[in-house]
Amino acid sequence: MNSLGLCQQLLPCSVPRRSSGACACPVRDSSVANLYSSWSASLWSCQQHKGVKQHKRHKRAQGCAAGLPFREAQHESLITQDLDDDDEPDASSSDIARPEQAGLPDRIGFLGAGKMGEALIRGFLASGVSVPSNISASVRNAERQRALSMLGIQIFGSATDGGAAEIAANSDIIILGVKPHQMDAVLSSLAPHVTTNHLIISIAAGIRISSIENALPDATHVVRVMPNTPCLIREAASAYVLGNHATPLDASRTFALMRSVGVAVTVEERMMDAVTGLSGSGPAYVFLMVEALADGAVASGLPRDKALFLAAQTVAGASRMVLEGGGNGGIAHPALLKDHVTSPAGTTIAGLAELEACGVRSAFMRAVKAASRRSEELT
Ligand SMILES: NC(=O)C1=CN([C@@H]2O[C@H](COP(=O)(O)OP(=O)(O)OC[C@H]3O[C@@H](n4cnc5c(N)ncnc54)[C@H](OP(=O)(O)O)[C@@H]3O)[C@@H](O)[C@H]2O)C=CC1
Ligand SMILES: O=C(O)[C@@H]1CCC=N1
Structure with a gap:
């Protein structure tokens, strides 16, 4: 003590x-x-400021x-x-410019762009890590197609009906943004079009890297990321895990993307359910x-x-x-x-005593554990 x-x-x-x-x-x-x-x-843009570097200082x-x-x-x-998260990832972080310094040259395609996908797209655009002409999305719903096309990105049709082929042909990085139960169908559609030049990033809760790798051609580069919706305002807390064939450059590209919308840390895959229950x-x-x-x-x-x-x-x-x-x-x-x-006999201790009596500490722990268990079940 x-x-x-x-x-x-x-x-x-x-x-x-x-x-x-x-x-x-x-x-x-x-x-x-x-x-x-x-x-x-x-969109708001940090470029409105005197400079992100200056702001960082x-x-x-x-x-x-x-x-x-x-x-x-x-x-x-x-x-x-x-x-400092600027130091992530360990390997080859010098391969690539920091998101504050330059945008990524990669074309980024979203297979499914709902709430989380749209938040990422908006965050990437706001950070300047990417530009609308480098982003595309496969969206099957006409209303969402209209909403997303307002961002200036390219829109393709359903990921399970031709959209996967178009996304693969027009992307270096493919972000799997569908719900976990939609993943099998989307991976089947994508598999014939994936090459080892692609980096596949899954943001799906619970879906293991092994099941993505098994559904795609041998040696496909896969990274699993768990972001959260505050990436919309560049305040995300993200964690990521590299797949078996992901390279240091893939790590750098993933870090650059996720760092541009908040903080990003690497974890082991066995920790991803806990990450999902906590920050996801x-x-x-x-x-x-x-x-x-x-x-x-x-x-x-x-x-x-x-x-x-x-x-x-x-x-x-x-x-x-x-x-x-x-x-x-x-x-x-x-x-x-x-x-x-907390002052002696003050207001705060009176409030804290109520929180403890109501089991709030335990309630938060139970919430994170329950969400983590649910993530495990989604596998
Ligand atoms: N929401 C969150 O806070 C977080 C979510 N995630 C993960 O992100 C993923 C997406 O979640 P979320 O954005 O909330 O879910 P949404 O339902 O909002 O987004 C999924 C999108 O995928 C679309 N989609 C499904 N199948 C196809 C297809 N074949 N072709 C084209 N589009 C398709 C859906 O379209 P339609 O509406 O027509 O079904 C929908 O717009 C999930 O795997 C989730 O686990 C991860 C971290 C945080
Ligand atoms: O509720 C869900 O399943 C998703 C995953 C993490 C946050 N939202």
Whole structure:
């Protein structure tokens, strides 16, 4: 135990610090507000700013500033090592330009572009990692075809009825964006058109790399990614696993894409169900939490709009303190930050006691475990 009464073993975290080009300045905020108000609102672009690099330096400075109140944490080694996600992946990251520096030359084709596919497309375009002329999607529903064609990307028909061939002919990277139960049919349609020049990226929950590799020609390059919907605003938390034939360049290309829309870490495939239960599904837990916090404030007399605004910003600010509060690129332990909020006989401990009595801690654990189990079942 250290002098703050916290066990050092509590802190095995190795989550990289986010230092992306995602911006917090007013220009971006107003654009993000537009995105929230309409799913198909016009894209915001970081190019509106003085430069992502400059913004990144600004974010680093903010992180240091945020870290100041937690000096004791640093001194107590509560802060984890600096695993800047710019350092991922281990292999050949120099093969390719950083997304902040240049777009990828690769043509990217989506087989299925629903909620997650569209969020990725919008994130890639907003980050500048790709351009509309390099993106295509196979979309079978006429309404969605119209919506996606507004982004300036090329649209092909159903992935199981000719669209797979067209996507394969027009793409270097093929992103499988259909539901897990639709994957078999789409892989069958795709298989005759795949070559070893393609990189296949699956974002499907539960579908193992081996089943994708088995459905496609020998030596196909496959990567499995679990993104989340905040990639729409370049705040995603993604994890990825390389298939048996994926190369260091494939790793770099995957990292460049996912890093352009948030943070990205590599994991072993046996961990992907846990990732799915945590960060894949996690935004939904947080949305529910924000809604419930706001309801509590409404019950206590706050108008709904102000309650929702303050609840969402509280979650965002508190999360940012964990991510940036460590200083030197590490993350801070939430238990320590919680203690800083909690005065003896004060308001916070009264609230925390209710949360503990209601089993909220256990409820979140159970939610992640249940979602992870469900991911396992989807195999
Ligand atoms: N939503 C999320 O937060 C996340 C989702 N994922 C994964 O992403 C994948 C997609 O999920 P999500 O976007 O939510 O689901 P959606 O249902 O919104 O998207 C799937 C899309 O694929 C389309 N599709 C299915 N079959 C074909 C076909 N043969 N040709 C062309 N298009 C086709 C569907 O069209 P139609 O509407 O006509 O059926 C739909 O638009 C899933 O595998 C999921 O596990 C991963 C991480 C997070
Ligand atoms: O709910 C689902 O199955 C998908 C996978 C992760 C998030 N959404």
